[in-house]
């Protein structure tokens with residue numbers, strides 16, 4: 001595999017898969033049962049990992065800012081910084097990385113096992129469309145679930161931040177909450193949550209693509225899973241930069 | 253080395269074969285010798301790996317053709333190209349007079365209803381029960397009501413001698429049972445042609461005999477046309493009308509098993525006599 005060629009052919013194949021996914025998505029009847037199953041598996045079951053990540057991120061940020069801002073006499077701004085940092089960046093990105101690792105690896109392992117045991121061929125041979133049956137439900141689920149999980153992460157992260165600010169800076173809970181609500185505007189939320197919808201789509205489309213292309217038995221499934229985790233993580237981090245620039249020009 | 257497939261005779265007029273695809277009885281109306289599937293100068297490569305360079309093969313209505321050949325020579329690829337799971341790089345594949353290689357997925361649906369495939373590992377869906385597995389193609393092809401589908405599931409499970417396993421998951425089945433459920437799922441939509449990909453590989457001798465018996469029964473009772481990829485000489489001599497060997501990226505021999513036994517093509521002769529046991533690269 002030579003680097004640039006592989007990269008561009010991957011982009012090409014992912015674009016084709018995206019186009020087919022959208023086409024199948026738009027073609028009724030919608031297989032809602034499959035979508036709900038994926039929403040549950042990818043979304044609902046990721047809530048605990050999301051909460052855990054977010055609460056500690058909020059707390060660690062508050063700890064750092066409370067100490068760091070003290071020399072400038074600006075400790076009271078701790079809550080503002082924590083809230084903006086979480087809502088605009090860390091909420092969406094960390095949630096995407098963690099959930100992406102969990103769910104993306106799961107999607108690839110599942111589809112990869114199906115590929116090496118010819119179950120994906122069987123879906124086609126039996127008259128169905130694997131993109132419709134396997135990819136569409138996962139892409140829909142993650143594009144919906146990740147923004148919702150991000151909102152959850154934002155709330156929990158901010159609460160964690162307030163908690164530590166109360167201890168370190170000595171503000172009241174009420175002041176902390178009011179400060180955060182006053183600081184975070186709708187467009188800050190849209191910025192973060194908007195990005196997370198893209199992350200959800202990236203996670204699902206990459207993990208499905210890698211999974212469906214798996215060859216080489218169980219060993220191949222293992223390698224494919226590792227590849228998915230690396231590629232989704234890199235994609236999230238790199239695309240975050242570009243998405244941020246785009247959203248900044250749109251909303252400031 | 254024997255000549256490749258005998259001339260197909262006058263190629264059947266394409267349209268005469270296609271009429272009334274819904275009518276099951278149609279199977280018995282056609283001339284039994286008429287060619288319904290035809291590979292014509294098919295080329296296929298995966299990257300640098302060339303699998304076929306000029307594959308030509310005809311299959312006639314009602315016959316059972318077995319395909320033999322070493323591991324990894326492209327036997328599965330051949331079956332998959334026929335139902336459009338893989339696209340050849342060049343050449344045409346006619347099924348019932350129409351070129352499969354030019355079809356889109358919607359048109360292939362019609363082909364896949366008439367030509368069904370039993371995959372090597374059975375390829376049952378792990379997450380579904382046996383009944384759901386068998387209903388899968390019925391749903392996709394719009395078989396009928398839930399009750400009718402349940403009845404069909406019961407019927408095909410009886411055909412493969414596995415009544416009452418509807419609610420089991422594939423993980424609860426033995427290898428031989430999986431193959432038979434896979435076969436039940438394959439015949440559920442009443443295909444006219446069944447493709448078997450190594451139906452007996454990895455099974456014990458008793459189960460092998462049982463599966464061979466099933467293949468034979470389907471052939472006799474339903475009059476289906478079969479293409480069976482196998483390494484098992486028992487299968488070859490039980491069910492075969494005609495044998496084809498994949499060798500050096502094309503079909504190097506077609507003929508009866510008896511002809512194969514006495515062929516002057518040494519690799520083939522050894523293969524047919526010894527099965528997989530004596531199959532070494534250096535035999536030729």
Ligand SMILES: Nc1ncnc2c1ncn2[C@@H]1O[C@H](COP(=O)(O)OP(=O)(O)O)[C@@H](O)[C@H]1O
Nearest residue numbers: 298301303321322323324325326327328329330
């Ligand atoms: N989807 C695929 N992508 C790349 N290579 C493939 C694919 N399917 C089969 N091959 C390669 O084609 C060759 C023939 O495979 P196959 O038809 O499965 O062999 P067999 O005769 O044992 O059934 C093998 O070398 C295999 O690695």
Ligand SMILES: [Mg+2]
Nearest residue numbers: 327328372449
């Ligand atoms: Mg094979």
